[in-house]
Amino acid sequence: MAIRLDDIDKAILRELQEDASISNLNLSKKIGLSPSACLARTKNLVETGIIKKFATIVDEKKLGMEVTAFVLVNLTPLNRETIHSFLADIHKFPQVQECYTLTGSHDYLLKIVAADMESYRDFIIDSLMQNSAISRVETSMVMSTEKRTVFVPIDEV
Structure with a gap:
């Protein structure tokens, strides 16, 4: 069941999605609330689980991770045991x-x-495919990233 947000909660979420490291004082100024009211609202968004966590987004390419792949996986047999085993590995x-x-x-x-295609191949063969429940793996390699965001469209809720 979706939680209803008012305009102030939405403003807080928009600002925090833009910059999660913003201080409570600066956040309160941007949305026009007192610092204590802003902090209480933010804590409520965390406690209700709307804000899952605050994180740093790292550019993997700048760290030498040149390969991104989307991998479709099939399990056989598809049952609770194989699913739990697969997810534990993942x-x-x-x-x-x-x-x-x-x-x-x-x-x-x-x-x-x-890091590169060799590392990707080694991971698939030496790690992922070691789970005996995996019956099929199909890879699509990313050539370029045209859009990547973690923003949720707050105005749509």
Whole structure:
């Protein structure tokens, strides 16, 4: 069930999505609230789970991670045991940035980063494919990133 937000909550979320490191004092000035009221509102957004966490977004390319791949994965058999095993493995691998459960002809979609193609190949063979429940892996390599955001369109809620 969606939580209803008023205009002040939406303003706080817009500002924090733009710059999560903004001080409470500067945030309160930008949205026109007292610092104590602003802090209380922000804490409420955290406590209700609307704000999951504050994070730093790192440019992986500047750190030498030249390969980004989207990987479709199928499990056989697809049951609770194989799903739990697969997800436990996925959470161990820092190369896997995102993991989604899918409907349709594939079970999971992974976003994986690696330094280069050799590192990517080694990860797939030596780590990911070591899970015996994985029956199929299909990779699409990213040639360029045209849009990437973590912003949620606040005005749409």
